[in-house]
């Protein structure tokens with residue numbers, strides 16, 4: 001599992017004494033439907049050029065991040081240390097608790113709602129989750145669409161939940 005560490009400026013501290021209890025799975029592609037470019041990295045690093053693509057004008061000012069990004073080839077990049085709070089879930093709730101960013105770790109899979117994820121992405125995600133369970137104890141795992149229903153659709157219908165749940169059982 002290749003791992004790069006980059007440091008997004010978009011993070012802050014979790015609430016005092018907060019216990020990490022949830023992994024939130026997302027998908028992202030910038031521009032939508034295109035893979036492999038520098039733009040997801042640029043977004044998380046706060047450097048997205050609003051002029052580089054028409055879509056970017058809408059999102060270039062967003063201060064967002066995710067703890068992890070898994071590229072199509074399975075490369076894992078850490079943008080925010082898991083002990084810190086990344087800004088990935090937005091308005092959200094899980095098991096009756098609001099503000100999932102407080103107690104979750106965000107993982108973005110480079111992808112789209114309408115395309116299958118790659119084999120290396122599943123391998124990396126499962127290995128990442130196992131490592132996080134060793135550090136933080138067993139975590140719930142949910143999609144962005146589960147914590148923000150009606151507002152978010154990712155990781156979408158192609159995400160193989162049975163495979164991930166059984167690998168992590």
Ligand SMILES: [Zn+2]
Nearest residue numbers: 026027144154
């Ligand atoms: Zn998302």
